[in-house]
Amino acid sequence: xxxxxxxxxxxxxxxxxxxxxxxxxxxxxxxxxxxxxxxxxxxxxxxxxxxxxxxxxxxxxxxxxxxxxxxxxxxxxxxxxxxxxxxxxxxxxxxxxxxxxxxxxxxxxxxxxxxxxxxxxxxxxxxxxxxxxxxxxxxxxxxxxxxxxxxxxxxxxxxxxxxxxxxxxxxxxxxxxxxxxxxxxxxxxxxxxxxxxxxxxxxxxxxxxxxxxxxxxxxxxxxxxxxxxxxxxxxxxxxxxxxxxxxxxxxxxxxxxxxxxxxxxxxxxxxxxxxxxxxxxxxxxxxxxxxxxxxxxxxxxxxxxxxxxxxxxxxxxxxxxxxxxxxxxxxxxxxxxx
Amino acid sequence: xxxxxxxxxxxxxxxxxxxxxxxxxxxxxxxxxxxxxxxxxxxxxxxxxxxxxxxxxxxxxxxxxxxxxxxxxxxxxxxxxxxxxxxxxxxxxxxxxxxxxxxxxxxxxxxxxxxxxxxxxxxxxxxxxxxxxxxxxxxxxxxxxxxxxxxxxxxxxxxxxxxxxxxxxxxxxxxxxxxxxxxxxxxxxxxxxxxxxxxxxxxxxxxxxxxxxxxxxxxxxxxxxxxxxxxxxxxxxxxxxxxxxxxxxxxxxxxxxxxxxxxxxxxxxxxxxxxxxxxxxxxxxxxxxxxxxxxxxx
Amino acid sequence: xxxxxxxxxxxxxxxxxxxxxxxxxxxxxxxxxxxxxxxxxxxxxxxxxxxxxxxxxxxxxxxxxxxxxxxxxxxxxxxxxxxxxxxxxxxxxxxxxxxxxxxxxxxxxxxxxxxxxxxxxxxxxxxxxxxxxxxxxxxxxxxxxxxxxxxxxxxxxxxxxxxxxxxxxxxxxxxxxxxxxxxxxxxxxxxxxxxxxxxxxxxxxxxxxxxxxxxxxxxxxxxxxxxxxxxxxxxxxxxxxxxxxxxxxxxxxxxxxxxxxxxxxxxxxxxxxxxxxxxxxxxxxxxxxxxxxxxxxxxxxxxxxxxxxxxxxx
Numbered sequence: 006x007x008x009x010x011x012x013x014x015x016x017x018x019x020x021x022x023x024x025x026x027x028x029x030x031x032x033x034x035x036x037x038x039x040x041x042x043x044x045x046x047x048x049x050x051x052x053x054x055x056x057x058x059x060x061x062x063x064x065x066x067x068x069x070x071x072x073x074x075x076x077x078x079x080x081x082x083x084x085x086x087x088x089x090x091x092x093x094x095x096x097x098x099x100x101x102x103x104x105x106x107x108x109x110x111x112x113x114x115x116x117x118x119x120x121x122x123x124x125x126x127x128x129x130x131x132x133x134x135x136x137x138x139x140x141x142x143x144x145x146x147x148x149x150x151x152x153x154x155x156x157x158x159x160x161x162x163x164x165x166x167x168x169x170x171x172x173x174x175x176x177x178x179x180x181x182x183x184x185x186x187x188x189x190x191x192x193x194x195x196x197x198x199x200x201x202x203x204x205x206x207x208x209x210x211x212x213x214x215x216x217x218x219x220x221x222x223x224x225x226x227x228x229x230x231x232x233x234x235x236x237x238x239x240x241x242x243x244x245x246x247x248x249x250x251x252x253x254x255x256x257x258x259x260x261x262x263x264x265x266x267x268x269x270x271x272x273x274x275x276x277x278x279x280x281x282x283x284x285x286x287x288x289x290x291x292x293x294x295x296x297x298x299x300x301x302x303x304x305x306x307x308x309x310x311x312x313x314x315x316x317x318x319x320x321x322x323x324x325x326x327x328x329x330x331x332x333x334x335x336x337x338x339x340x341x342x343x
Numbered sequence: 344x345x346x347x348x349x350x351x352x353x354x355x356x357x358x359x360x361x362x363x364x365x366x367x368x369x370x371x372x373x374x375x376x377x378x379x380x381x382x383x384x385x386x387x388x389x390x391x392x393x394x395x396x397x398x399x400x401x402x403x404x405x406x407x408x409x410x411x412x413x414x415x416x417x418x419x420x421x422x423x424x425x426x427x428x429x430x431x432x433x434x435x436x437x438x439x440x441x442x443x444x445x446x447x448x449x450x451x452x453x454x455x456x457x458x459x460x461x462x463x464x465x466x467x468x469x470x471x472x473x474x475x476x477x478x479x480x481x482x483x484x485x486x487x488x489x490x491x492x493x494x495x496x497x498x499x500x501x502x503x504x505x506x507x508x509x510x511x512x513x514x515x516x517x518x519x520x521x522x523x524x525x526x527x528x529x530x531x532x533x534x535x536x537x538x539x540x541x542x543x544x545x546x547x548x549x550x551x552x553x554x555x556x557x558x559x560x561x562x563x564x565x566x567x568x569x570x571x572x573x574x575x576x577x578x579x580x581x582x583x584x585x586x587x588x589x590x591x592x593x594x595x596x597x598x599x600x601x602x603x604x605x606x607x608x609x610x611x612x613x614x615x616x617x618x619x620x621x622x623x624x625x626x627x628x629x630x631x632x633x634x635x636x637x638x639x640x641x
Numbered sequence: 642x643x644x645x646x647x648x649x650x651x652x653x654x655x656x657x658x659x660x661x662x663x664x665x666x667x668x669x670x671x672x673x674x675x676x677x678x679x680x681x682x683x684x685x686x687x688x689x690x691x692x693x694x695x696x697x698x699x700x701x702x703x704x705x706x707x708x709x710x711x712x713x714x715x716x717x718x719x720x721x722x723x724x725x726x727x728x729x730x731x732x733x734x735x736x737x738x739x740x741x742x743x744x745x746x747x748x749x750x751x752x753x754x755x756x757x758x759x760x761x762x763x764x765x766x767x768x769x770x771x772x773x774x775x776x777x778x779x780x781x782x783x784x785x786x787x788x789x790x791x792x793x794x795x796x797x798x799x800x801x802x803x804x805x806x807x808x809x810x811x812x813x814x815x816x817x818x819x820x821x822x823x824x825x826x827x828x829x830x831x832x833x834x835x836x837x838x839x840x841x842x843x844x845x846x847x848x849x850x851x852x853x854x855x856x857x858x859x860x861x862x863x864x865x866x867x868x869x870x871x872x873x874x875x876x877x878x879x880x881x882x883x884x885x886x887x888x889x890x891x892x893x894x895x896x897x898x899x900x901x902x903x904x905x906x907x908x909x910x911x912x913x914x915x916x917x918x919x920x921x922x923x924x925x926x927x928x929x930x931x932x933x934x935x936x937x938x939x940x941x942x943x944x945x946x947x948x949x950x951x952x953x954x955x
Contacts, residue, residue: 067852092858100855107853112846117868117944127854162944178854483659485880488928490887491921498909498917499667571782578784579891583909598787602895605794612794616787623782 014185014218015041015064015103020078020088022063029291033059033073035242038317041186044212046219048233048250050226050265056242057222061190063088064220065105066095083185101131104179106208108191110171114163120174121159127181146177149214150207169200173207180211187212188220193228205232226265230254235323238262241298244317247325256338258320258331260303297329305330367560367637374636381632387625395441404432406439407590415608425610427600433611436592437618443586443593444622447507447577448570454512456566459519464550466520467527477520484517493576497585504587507580511573522565526558560637568630571623578619594619642940649936653929660925664918665709668719669702718919723911728919732901736923738808739889739900743927745820746827746885750878754828758835758874763862765840773832780829785888789822789895806897819896823888827881834877838870845869872943879935886928 022034034056041047051057062068063075066087080087082103087095107113115123124146125139134142140159147155150173163171172192179187189208193201209232212219221233229236229250236253238246238261246259257263296311297303303310309329317325320335328334375381394401403423413430416422424433466477484492496510527550530536539549580586581595589596594615601611700708712719718728761773796818797805808815842848843866851865893902901920908916 062849065853067849096855096857098855099853105853107846107850109846113850115847115851115865115869117872117942118865126856130855164945175850178850479655480659483656483663486656486660486883486929486932487663487925488883488885488887490884490890491924494887494890494905494909495664495667495918495921498912498914499670575782575784579786579887582784582786582891583894583906585909595784598784598790602790605790606798609794612787612790616784616791619784619787620779620782624779627778627782 013040014043014083016079016081017064018079018081020060020063020080021076022059022068022073023076024069024073026072026291031291032242032293034063037078037237037239037242037244039237039244039247041218041220043185043218044216045235046209046212046221046233048229048236049220049222049239050224050229050236051239052224055239057224057239058190059242060239061105061188061220061222064186064188065099065103066090066092067099097131100127100179100184101182102184103186103188104182104184105188105190106172106175106179106192109195110175111163111168111195113175114171116163119160119162120166120171121161124174124178124181127178131182142181143177146181147174149180149211150174150177151203152177168196169203172196172200172204176204176208176211180215180217183215184217186220187217188222190222191224192221193225194223201228238265241293243298243314243327244325245299245327247317247323248320249323252324256335258326258334259299259328260305260330260334261299263334264302297327305334371560371633371636375632378632378635380628381636384625384628384630384632387621388629391441391445391622391625394438395445398439398442402432402435402438404435406431406435406592408432415604417608418610424614425608427597427608427611428604433597433614436597437594437614440592440594440597440615440618441622443504443581443591444574444577444619446504447511448574448622448626450508451511451573451577452515452566452569454508455515455519455569456562458513458516460523460555460562462516463520463523464527464555467524468531468546468550474524477524481517481520484514487514489514489572489576490579493580494583494585497580502585502588507577507586510580511576515569515573518565518569519562522561523558526561530558564630564634564637567626567633571626571630574619574623574626645940646937649933653933657926657929660929661710661713661922662706664922665706668709668914668918669705713922718922719915721908721913721916723908723913723916728915731904731916732920732923735899735901735904735920736927738898739893739902739924740927741811742816742819742823742893742898742900743885743889743931745816746824746888747878747882747931749820749824750827750831750881750885753824754831755835755874757828757832759839759862759867761832761836762839762843762870770836773836777829777833780825783825784891785822785826786891786895788825789819789892792818792822793895808898819892819898822895823885823892826888827878827885830877830881831874834874835870838873839866842866842870868942872939875935875939875942879932879939882928882931882935886924889924 017040018038020034020037021032024031024033037056037060039047049057049060059068059073064080064087066075068075075088078088082098085098087098087103090098114120118126121140121143124143125136128134128139128142129136132139143159144155147158152158152170152173158166163174166174175192187208192208193204196204205228208219211217221228223229233250235249236247237244238253238259240261246253246257246262253262254266257266295313297306297314300306300310307330313329315327315329317327318331319325320331408431410426410430413422413426414428416426416430418425422432422434424437426432427436462477462481466474492514493510496513497506500506500509536549539552544552577586577593578595578598581593582599584596584599586595587593597615598612601608601615604611716729718732720726721728721731724731757773757777761770764770793805796803803818804815805818839862843862848861848866851861856865889900890902890905892898893900894906897903901923905917905920905924908914908920
């Protein structure tokens with residue numbers, strides 16, 4: 006067996022990103038840890054406001070300044086701690102070693118520059134090649150992401166392209182320098198359903214070709230089921246459950262994960278179960294109570310849940326959970342009545 | 344259904360907006376009171392209005408009295424702002440000058456507002472041909488630089504207070520019309536207007552009772568700001584000799600009189616100029632504050 | 642693009658017709674008899690009648706307007722009451738000077754306005770931002786002519802650095818005070834608009850994208866943000882040209898600048914209406930042409946060439 010270290014491209018340890026607001030300190034990301042193997046797809050799931058996107062932006066050191074700040078933790082990308090880099094050093098990593106595809110492709114491209122010039126720019130910042138070479142590379146990239154007539158499309162402006170096309174351009178731009186890590190922050194939320202699958206297929210296909218690992222951030226469990234190999238569930242800025250994708254779907258332990266599972270339609274549902282909704286909404290991340298963040302909405306809550314926050318516990322290798330009562334739930338599965 | 348219910352609520356119509364309206368203005372006032380700069384602006388305007396009304400009490404001298412021996416006196420306890428070439432007291436002239444500026448500002452903007460609302464309502468409410476006509480006319484007025492237009496009109500009409508009202512008032516209508524047309528269009532399709540129409544209310548009634556009150560907030564903001572502009576235009580006109588005729592004191596005219604003496608009597612130009620700046624500043628600050636108060640999102 | 646420029650030119654035509662119509666009507670409603678004003682006292686009735694016929698003032702209104710337009714297209718703006726020579730001739734010497742002054746002012750407006758606005762936006766809530774906010778608020782309240790007089794007093798008379806009157810041999814020091822005076826209000830508006838537009842643009846998604854690509858702050862601000870932020874600023878510059886043209890009259894009067902503005906001022910004093918209205922028309926035309934140039938620039942800057950221009954909020 007090859008040692009674990011060699012496989013890890015990215016290790017995030019106890020990441021904390023806080024925002025100073027007039028109302029108080031918002032703990033948007035509070036103690037997130039995960040790792041990423043070469044070539045894998047890690048899914049991060051959670052509701053709006055659970056800290057998924059801030060986690061992604063933290064990895065790139067793109068937290069809105071000066072309100073936001075990474076206050077603690079390490080982001081080790083192939084051994085370099087990104088959280089410790091100064092802005093100039095960080096620039097060299099962004100877009101070359103670690104890059105990102107955003108939620109809304111129509112607003113993520115600059116409307117006043119052609120898509121060609123925007124991709125070429127991404128190439129030429131990190132590679133010292135001539136304009137002509139960059140142009141050729143751009144055409145290659147556009148072909149790779151499946152854009153027809155790439156040499157003509159170079160001259161198009163974003164407003165002349167459809168949403169799906171723009172997202173392909175974003176993918177091409179993100180992959181322009183063969184990054185080790187590609188972060189996709191809800192890359193298909195703003196797109197039509199038919200286009201969504203195309204874009205995700207494309208990213209997974211290209212991942213295999215370029216050898217990048219993908220962090221796929223989404224609230225769509227269907228997407229996770231199909232494309233991710235491991236999943237981190239986030240709630241209230243904290244990771245609550247960490248497992249491989251099959252385990253998450255067949256044996257969710259954390260009540261929040263179970264709630265998420267209950268809220269999706271499943272075709273393989275034999276009994277006519279009702280879709281369950283999780284009552285309430287994500288908590289405000291200011292002045293969190295000492296207990297479990299999910300406590301106010303948890304149907305299984307007990308007294309101690311309100312008193313102390315359950316730390317992440319290892320269930321078995323590759324599986325961690327933050328819940329006081331996970332053992333009870335596990336027993337339930339074993340006895341066949343979850 | 345549209346019966347009046349007290350003064351606060353104009354009527355309790357299909358959407359009950361009469362209630363919304365009062366809270367809009369009340370909330371705006373509450374926000375405005377918290378805005379320090381706006382309050383500074385409001386204070387300036389209040390002091391100025393008082394000065395204009397009570398000029399005879401505030402002034403120390405007769406603003407038109409010429410005393411040859413007293414010409415070109417620098418500021419002193421006798422003449423706070425000094426005297427001009429004819430020996431007139433500049434302080435008193437500045438005080439009396441506020442009358443013209445305030446009057447022109449308020450009346451001219453009132454005229455613009457009246458024309459603008461009428462035209463804007465025509466355009467917005469009826470659409471189609473009236474809309475096209477009004478907006479093309481507005482384009483022409485936008486193309487006419489404010490001061491140039493005023494100069495042209497004043498040259499033809501001849502100097503005088505009423506003519507200034509007309510010139511500045513006519514030139515400003517297009518901005519109000521465009522704004523009012525916009526608000527009318529946005530209100531026109533709301534449910535309560537449809538409801539009023541369904542109940543058989545006449546066009547005029549709908550316009551007067553439903554659209555007008557809802558569209559007024561942005562007009563107040565623009566109006567306040569335009570008073571400042573009108574005052575500057577009036578000063579410019581009287582600087583060019585197209586304003587109120589002497590001996591009536593007007594700030595712009597005082598400045599043009601000082602033009603040849605900026606070396607020997609700088610106070611002649613300093614004080615009237617400061618008066619204009621302060622006055623306009625008052626309206627600008629209040630206008631900014633009103634805009635923020637009515638639309639806190641901006 | 643060509644289509645866009647053509648469309649803009651076509652849109653200008655009704656505006657031009659409207660402007661000439663207004664000026665013509667103003668001319669028409671003058672209470673005095675123009676023939677008497679030209680010939681002045683002592684003219685015989687016969688001479689007056691002849692002149693009236695020659696000028697066509699005895700014709701009905703619409704005929705007179707066509708005649709006016711026909712003359713206008715041939716470059717005839719009428720006859721000065723005072724000098725009894727064609728208004729065109731009087732203005733011909735003056736208008737290049739006005740255009741030069743206006744260009745100098747526009748240059749200052751763009752350079753200083755943009756820089757100040759950018760600095761204020763980049764260093765938001767800093768001392769510089771406050772300075773820009775306060776000075777621009779004050780600048781829009783200061784009448785152009787008064788600012789000119791203050792500058793004359795300060796830099797001309799007290800410090801003796803710069804000439805305060807006329808354009809001398811046309812060298813640059815003669816331009817400085819009038820151009821800065823003329824540019825003051827517009828510069829303030831440009832600075833404010835640049836600031837707010839910059840701040841607005843910096844919150845867009847594509848700025849995050851640009852950072853995510855690995856661009857430096859300088860490149861993101863100077864390339865990606867600036868070009869977008871300029872779009873509303875260019876619109877504003879176009880709209881401000883009108884105020885600038887009005888300011889030309891006042892500035893030239895204060896600084897004795899031999900341009901159209903000063904010609905208008907002198908004509909006002911002499912009640913020489915044709916010269917005032919002719920000069921006004923020329924300034925309006927200069928304004929419209931410059932506005933067209935700005936519109937074309939706007940089209941170059943924004944590939945979307947918005948159908949409806951954005952409302953400008955300052």
